[in-house]
Amino acid sequence: MTTTTLNDPRAHEQAAGCRIPDPLRLDELHGSLSDPVLGSMTLLNEIAGRYPDAVSFAAGRPYEQFYDPGQLHAHLERFTRYLEDDLGRTPAQVRTALFQYGHTKGLLTELLVQNLAVDEGITADPDAIVVTTGCQEAMILLLRALRTDDRDVILAPAPTYVGFLGAARLMDMPVRPVREGTGGIDVDDLVDQVRAARAAGLRPRACYVVPDFANPSGLSMSLDDRERLLEAAAAEGILVIEDNPYSLFNAGAQRLPTLKSLDRHRSVVYVGSFAKTAFPGARVGYVVADQPVDGVPAGEGPLLADQLAKLKSMLTLNTSTISQAVIGGKLLENAGSMAAATRRESEVYARNLRAVLDGLRRHFPQPGAQVSWNIPGGGMFAVLSLPFETDDATLAYSADRFGVLWTPMRHFYAGAGGTHQIRLSFSVLTPEQIDLGLSRLAALVHDRTTKR
């Protein structure tokens, strides 16, 4: 071994025979690990477990009463038959598809083309699709691809899905907030923010939006705003990242077209999820990225999807073949329509949305400056504004004293915001639990406002 030298800061300990390395320090690990946004996800994941008897409006999880482990075997069988009968694979090829390293872009691209046509009116090229380890990996791939150097930034309405904020933090991509109105993102403010960023020497790359029943706001964009957003994105030369986990849960209202189905300039990168339409544990999502990329070497595919697949080959290699087979089987059993597959869940969410809105009217009979809420047209979330700070300490007080959990809206802001708002998630509850939970919430509000 090389001789220890005096200018080595560890030389003294080593010479003294001390062999115990210093412990790691949090501030010597990646900055995201000290960022509140990562702590938020941990809090949101764990708080329900700490208060098992509370009514929880906190969990952003799908309804699970219709799940049945037997379905997993049926889905797997169905997908295996598809490989054999529809695609004409030999038994050895089926075995390879299910067990070996798979194509980076995945086994489901053809089935997704059908699904996107049937459910969303999107005409997709299978080469433009990459199956991902949940929608989360799709966001990570996009954020990694679009981050070249310190000038690159991304825009997103405030509030925004905490998983997107966390993904951006992991990929060192700053998120610049855009104002949100009662119809989702404010397109005028988006244009202002893009230009302000450019004027500051930055390079705005894309804007992230959930146009239908957004998490956490519950808001949806009007058709007019969708068209205006696409015009603005094309004019400003930025991409739109459309995240669409909730659009099927429209509570009986007319569905509006996805941004991707309206996209005439390939401005929209569409990220899709099976977490709410099939089940979250599978971790199957996908991205449609049909944007051409100039300057790629010969032999590489010409689309952004091909570049995302290259990144994926170093991130997770391929999406679990077993998960893909299970989700593929579910798609096949429903002729490619997750709308058909989720009719029962849709009814549950619509019923629960009515229960929340009816209950809020009953338990807060005099809304106004003190207490107000929005009226989502579907989805899993509503937002309640309250006349006191709704921070984590208030949440703990609410859980301890009143047995009701909710999510402080401040966790969905990259900067300041949402200090007096809470998100009510109603996807896993019964109408009776919703009523009980709202009565407890009313008691909390009474307690806090009386004390003030």
Place this chain on the structure above:
Amino acid sequence: MTTTTLNDPRAHEQAAGCRIPDPLRLDELHGSLSDPVLGSMTLLNEIAGRYPDAVSFAAGRPYEQFYDPGQLHAHLERFTRYLEDDLGRTPAQVRTALFQYGHTKGLLTELLVQNLAVDEGITADPDAIVVTTGCQEAMILLLRALRTDDRDVILAPAPTYVGFLGAARLMDMPVRPVREGTGGIDVDDLVDQVRAARAAGLRPRACYVVPDFANPSGLSMSLDDRERLLEAAAAEGILVIEDNPYSLFNAGAQRLPTLKSLDRHRSVVYVGSFAKTAFPGARVGYVVADQPVDGVPAGEGPLLADQLAKLKSMLTLNTSTISQAVIGGKLLENAGSMAAATRRESEVYARNLRAVLDGLRRHFPQPGAQVSWNIPGGGMFAVLSLPFETDDATLAYSADRFGVLWTPMRHFYAGAGGTHQIRLSFSVLTPEQIDLGLSRLAALVHDRTTKR
């Protein structure tokens, strides 16, 4: 919408009614996408498909003749019974475990404690384990955690597994090469490189090693070198990332202890894979990270594993529950021993290693300065040194003219190296294919050396 201003570079097109955004350019995407290392993975993944009739020594895939789709159902059933009978979960809890968002650290931590004890002599704390989307995600999490700013670098022997080089590139972590001798990493050179990096103002964080039958070199570290590596890592205050996908395939030789089982100072972060011991498609791996982290807020776990789980909650949320159930079922069917589960595969790899070494002696009867190879004690890989450049063009020539594929060793170097070497991977072949492939390789060598 805000009025278009003249200092907006897109104002002119916009005013002219032109709404077609500029295409993306490769040089405006993350630098990893222009790095040869990512192209390497694509090449390695796709070349076999382009030459279906060639004998391929290129694929680093496990043997697949023992796979059977029926096993998937059996594994899933076995894991479901374990949740019910061994862990006493109710049917509703089993449903939640299989279908919902899962614990970030995974469902298999207790089974992995058993597996690590049985197969590797490692005593692991379940809280120190994070189940990952393949070993690849474990490497990504570690590289992300250890990259604080531009000073952080990581060390790895040259050559190194291309998936590690790619993961480092994705996470913007420079890899500084360490010399490799006939027994794997050169520990003296590691110390020199750590000190040289420090002297250059850098912060070396860890050294990545595959101590047993490394990919691509096939080399293994002696027990003495393992002890010396641990001493050096502790003395220099760096972590050791031990990647252990091949150690069970020891071709009948005595197994040496893993670094982690010898680790007295918590210097070793151990990353494990089920890709070679169960099957790759599942994408299940794990990391054991029992290092304490100073300075974490109250409520967070005290170990590096807890910080890695925080990162994972924003990268893939959780590892596919279905994949975990299948791998868990396989572990349960084998009383936690993947050594027991892979007896037949071990025999195949040992037989094929003999066939390669015997065949090389027959087809290259006068080794020496012209042609030489190493003698691995197990695993799936051997390295052949040749008297001509072994680049991608030579590979294409070999495939076209001689019907034999191999991997240019240069793909496993972050910098220059391996220009006259090739990796022979023999895991998926029969002895007859190996003999045919080596005779074709001998013909290529004759062709190239005669032309010279």
